[in-house]
Amino acid sequence: MTEGVATANAALRTRRRPRWRISEHPYIWVAPLTLLLLATYVYPAVEVVRFSFTNATLLNPEYEYTLRSYQALQRNTSLGGLLWITFLFVFASVVFQLLLGLLIALALNRGVNRNLPGVSVVRIVILSSWIVPGVAAGIVWQLIFSEASYGFLNSLLRDVGLPPVKWLSRPDIAIWSAVIANIWRGTAFSMILLYAGLVIIPKSLYEAAAVDGASAWRQFWYVTLPQLRPILLINTILISIFTLNTFDLILALTGGGPGRATEVLSLYAYNLVFRNFDLANGSVIAVVLLAISVVFTFFYIRLLPKENET
Amino acid sequence: MAEVSVRKLIKRFGQFEVVHGIDFDVTDGEFMVLVGPSGCGKSTTLRMIAGLETVSDGEISINGELVNDVPPRDRDIAMVFQDYALYPHMSVKQNLGFGLKMRDMPRAKIEEAVQRTADILQIRELLDRKPKQLSGGQRQRVAIGRAIAREPQLFLFDEPLSNLDAKLRVEMRTQIKRLHIAFNATSIYVTHDQTEAMTLADRIVVLRGGVIEQVGTPDQLYNHPVNRFVAGFIGSPTMNFIDAELAESAGEASIVFNDGQTLPLTAAQRQSYASHKGQKVLFGVRPEHLTNVFTAENRGGAGLVPIEIPVEIVEPLGADTLVFSKLGGSEIVSRVAGSADLRPGTRIPVHVDMSRTHLFDPETGVRLTAT
Numbered sequence: 001m002t003e004g005v006a007t008a009n010a011a012l013r014t015r016r017r018p019r020w021r022i023s024e025h026p027y028i029w030v031a032p033l034t035l036l037l038l039a040t041y042v043y044p045a046v047e048v049v050r051f052s053f054t055n056a057t058l059l060n061p062e063y064e065y066t067l068r069s070y071q072a073l074q075r076n077t078s079l080g081g082l083l084w085i086t087f088l089f090v091f092a093s094v095v096f097q098l099l100l101g102l103l104i105a106l107a108l109n110r111g112v113n114r115n116l117p118g119v120s121v122v123r124i125v126i127l128s129s130w131i132v133p134g135v136a137a138g139i140v141w142q143l144i145f146s147e148a149s150y151g152f153l154n155s156l157l158r159d160v161g162l163p164p165v166k167w168l169s170r171p172d173i174a175i176w177s178a179v180i181a182n183i184w185r186g187t188a189f190s191m192i193l194l195y196a197g198l199v200i201i202p203k204s205l206y207e208a209a210a211v212d213g214a215s216a217w218r219q220f221w222y223v224t225l226p227q228l229r230p231i232l233l234i235n236t237i238l239i240s241i242f243t244l245n246t247f248d249l250i251l252a253l254t255g256g257g258p259g260r261a262t263e264v265l266s267l268y269a270y271n272l273v274f275r276n277f278d279l280a281n282g283s284v285i286a287v288v289l290l291a292i293s294v295v296f297t298f299f300y301i302r303l304l305p306k307e308n309e310t
Numbered sequence: 311m312a313e314v315s316v317r318k319l320i321k322r323f324g325q326f327e328v329v330h331g332i333d334f335d336v337t338d339g340e341f342m343v344l345v346g347p348s349g350c351g352k353s354t355t356l357r358m359i360a361g362l363e364t365v366s367d368g369e370i371s372i373n374g375e376l377v378n379d380v381p382p383r384d385r386d387i388a389m390v391f392q393d394y395a396l397y398p399h400m401s402v403k404q405n406l407g408f409g410l411k412m413r414d415m416p417r418a419k420i421e422e423a424v425q426r427t428a429d430i431l432q433i434r435e436l437l438d439r440k441p442k443q444l445s446g447g448q449r450q451r452v453a454i455g456r457a458i459a460r461e462p463q464l465f466l467f468d469e470p471l472s473n474l475d476a477k478l479r480v481e482m483r484t485q486i487k488r489l490h491i492a493f494n495a496t497s498i499y500v501t502h503d504q505t506e507a508m509t510l511a512d513r514i515v516v517l518r519g520g521v522i523e524q525v526g527t528p529d530q531l532y533n534h535p536v537n538r539f540v541a542g543f544i545g546s547p548t549m550n551f552i553d554a555e556l557a558e559s560a561g562e563a564s565i566v567f568n569d570g571q572t573l574p575l576t577a578a579q580r581q582s583y584a585s586h587k588g589q590k591v592l593f594g595v596r597p598e599h600l601t602n603v604f605t606a607e608n609r610g611g612a613g614l615v616p617i618e619i620p621v622e623i624v625e626p627l628g629a630d631t632l633v634f635s636k637l638g639g640s641e642i643v644s645r646v647a648g649s650a651d652l653r654p655g656t657r658i659p660v661h662v663d664m665s666r667t668h669l670f671d672p673e674t675g676v677r678l679t680a681t
């Protein structure tokens with residue numbers, strides 16, 4: 001008798017249509033996000049690439065497809081200088097943001113571990129530099145670097161009896177002024193990222209190292225740095241891309257001057273499009289920036305820790 | 311090799327005192343176990359000896375040298391942590407050699423020590439793996455290997471086996487014991503597991519609430535506990551405690567339970583408890599001394615008193631069986647022969663080995679002895 005029931009059940013099961021379940025169709029779940037990403041990231045990128053193959057300007061809605069902008073890029077004699085300025089700006093910013101960010105994160109971590117008062121105030125102060133918009137940061141630093149009588153740094157120098165420095169008007173100094181302003185603005189990001197990396201390193205690793213005979217410096221070298229490695233890599237790539245695309249701060253601080261001493265690629269692209277209304281050539285520069293970012297991103301993906309290692 | 315001495319050791323976290331001035335000595339080559347319930351200050355004490363925790367008051371000396379302010383790296387100690395604390399980014403080989411590297415030993419010497427250690431712990435084939443690629447037991451071996459590779463003068467263990475499953479724990483326990491017999495290095499071992507303490511220790515410090523209850527060999531703690539806490543903490547299943555009175559019965563000093571049942575004392579006990587006659591006492595007997603098994607020790611002994619107990623719950627362990635029952639109005643456990651066919655509701659004849667029983671002061675918990 002039980003056998004009969006079993007076959008009847010089996011028959012029922014085969015007859016019933018499998019119900020269509022939304023939970024079994026992953027594409028439906030990722031579709032909204034995919035659309036959003038397509039609309040906000042991929043579409044503009046594709047448009048930039050498309051415009052780079054045209055002779056479009058902001059003044060004339062008509063355009064036709066051509067390779068002239070790329071040919072112009074090859075002939076562009078200022079490109080080398082632009083690339084060099086951009087490299088200096090990105091490289092110096094990244095190195096110092098990492099170093100300073102790490103130093104502050106270490107100090108902060110120490111402070112928290114020792115229950116020092118005021119640690120959270122320090123954290124908020126540092127973070128606030130990060131949320132200041134780039135243009136505002138540029139204006140603030142312009143006041144600081146200003147060579148007029150109210151310039152902050154120069155009046156400090158004057159107070160201690162030193163001659164004023166032409167922070168913004170000497171080409172070889174202005175680029176470093178821009179770097180300093182950008183370091184100030186970007187360090188908080190690295191600090192927060194590295195601090196998050198520091199707090200998750202197990203305390204017992206340091207205790208084991210201390211018992212094993214490692215000095216504070218060797219604990220940093222053999223425990224902290226290797227444990228922080230994945231975050232340091234991610235941090236480096238992210239701030240490289242951020243800095244590469246920074247033009248708002250420089251625009252407000254120096255406008256790319258004096259001359260073109262602080263004109264980085266992204267600012268150049270901005271100037272081409274919004275000052276010269278030259279959409280086509282601006283797009284070509286944007287494509288160059290995009291290409292560099294893609295290379296960085298490629299390294300970023302390659303260097304991300306694999307599943308089975310940390 | 312090292313001697314450790316701890317004097318009036320106090321630890322405060324802020325206002326909160328957790329270790330209240332404890333004293334003990336560890337002699338050269340001794341395996342000392344700190345045991346006690348959770349939160350009694352075992353780890354804190356061990357970490358002060360390691361130098362990972364500051365000493366609030368009192369003294370810790372290693373080989374006669376005060377080390378209160380000596381940093382961990384200058385104490386020549388090795389420590390095995392509960393969570394192993396292996397360096398995740400280093401291979402097993404690098405983990406084993408790290409302590410030697412930090413002492414700037416030449417590379418060839420390190421390699422040699424690492425290979426030797428790997429042989430001892432049979433982890434040769436794991437040398438190139440990362441800790442993540444190891445099982446719990448293998449990690450444990452590496453953690454112990456990291457400690458012994460350096461040949462320090464003092465080994466510290468903080469519950470090294472508590473993350474392992476039961477079977478592996480017993481295996482590693484034996485391994486640790488074997489290592490200690492082979493190297494005879496001074497060791498201090500923290501655990502809350504009394505079985506681990508009994509099996510490993512040369513001597514045991516029993517801690518409770520930041521004070522020492524008793525220091526002694528496993529045998530001393532088992533046979534001569536100073537108070538009810540130690541008597542109950544050491545031994546498994548735990549000692550049975552029954553409220554009773556030390557009274558005269560049929561002209562002889564006896565234990566009289568609340569329900570009227572009496573147990574006669576041995577001649578020796580009558581003498582030692584003479585001054586406590588008429589007092590309320592707490593009668594303590596271990597399950598293995600309330601049994602139907604005759605052993606070489608107790609056979610024909612003077613103190614065997616036959617009684618019958620009701621069987622309530624039976625827990626067969628194979629070699630022997632635990633019977634949960636009642637005696638003198640209290641819940642008790644007795645350990646009887648494994649072969650016995652026992653049914654709840656029946657009664658079973660057992661004997662109490664009176665010479666192995668203890669009396670405790672019901673107020674203070676202190677064991678009554680000859681006074």
Ligand SMILES: Nc1ncnc2c1ncn2[C@@H]1O[C@H](COP(=O)(O)OP(=O)(O)OP(=O)(O)O)[C@@H](O)[C@H]1O
Nearest residue numbers: 323328346347348349350351352353354355501502
């Ligand atoms: N860093 C700390 N700050 C404040 N109190 C602490 C700290 N570390 C330990 N304590 C307290 O000190 C007491 C003893 O802790 P300890 O870790 O020594 O216990 P333990 O005997 O090792 O217990 P367990 O068996 O659970 O490991 C506990 O009450 C604990 O809450």
Ligand SMILES: [Mg+2]
Nearest residue numbers: 352353354469
């Ligand atoms: Mg502990």
